[in-house]
Amino acid sequence: MDNNKTGFTAQFDPAQIDKAEALATAKKFQQRLLLSKALYPYVFLFGIAAFCHKYLHLPLPNVVWGWLFGIAAVWIVYSIISTLVLGICPYCQQFQKLNGQTLGVDAQSVSYSKGVSPFIHRCNRCAAPLSVKAVNQDYAA
Numbered sequence: 374m375d376n377n378k379t380g381f382t383a384q385f386d387p388a389q390i391d392k393a394e395a396l397a398t399a400k401k402f403q404q405r406l407l408l409s410k411a412l413y414p415y416v417f418l419f420g421i422a423a424f425c426h427k428y429l430h431l432p433l434p435n436v437v438w439g440w441l442f443g444i445a446a447v448w449i450v451y452s453i454i455s456t457l458v459l460g461i462c463p464y465c466q467q468f469q470k471l472n473g474q475t476l477g478v479d480a481q482s483v484s485y486s487k488g489v490s491p492f493i494h495r496c497n498r499c500a501a502p503l504s505v506k507a508v509n510q511d512y513a514a
């Protein structure tokens with residue numbers, strides 16, 4: 374299987390890799406991205422808090438606000454970098470192409486732009502299954 378990793382990308386071939394092995398690889402891959410994915414619900418809650426703060430004039434102490442914002446900022450940076458680094462395909466060893474949305478937060482708004490998403494189910498270079506669901510699809514036949 375090592376000779377697949379050099380040169381241009383070979384397409385993933387389920388016949389060459391054991392299902393159990395593919396499943397283990399997919400689970401490991403998803404675990405690595407868990408913290409990157411957990412950012413999304415946090416930013417969602419943060420957005421709600423920001424909305425309440427702005428329009429409902431919630432008496433949220435500035436210290437709490439500062440912490441929420443600081444955590445979000447650090448986490449976003451972590452999520453983007455980790456998604457890029459940890460999104461490297463275990464089969465073809467390549468970075469994922471830009472595949473979705475990234476979140477941005479500033480003092481006024483939460484925004485989306487095209488970027489890298491940690492919700493990866495399949496390598497978009499060699500089509501290897503990188504989630505349990507995708508493995509089951511590939512090995513169903």
Ligand SMILES: [Zn+2]
Binds near residue numbers: 463464499501
């Ligand atoms: Zn790949």
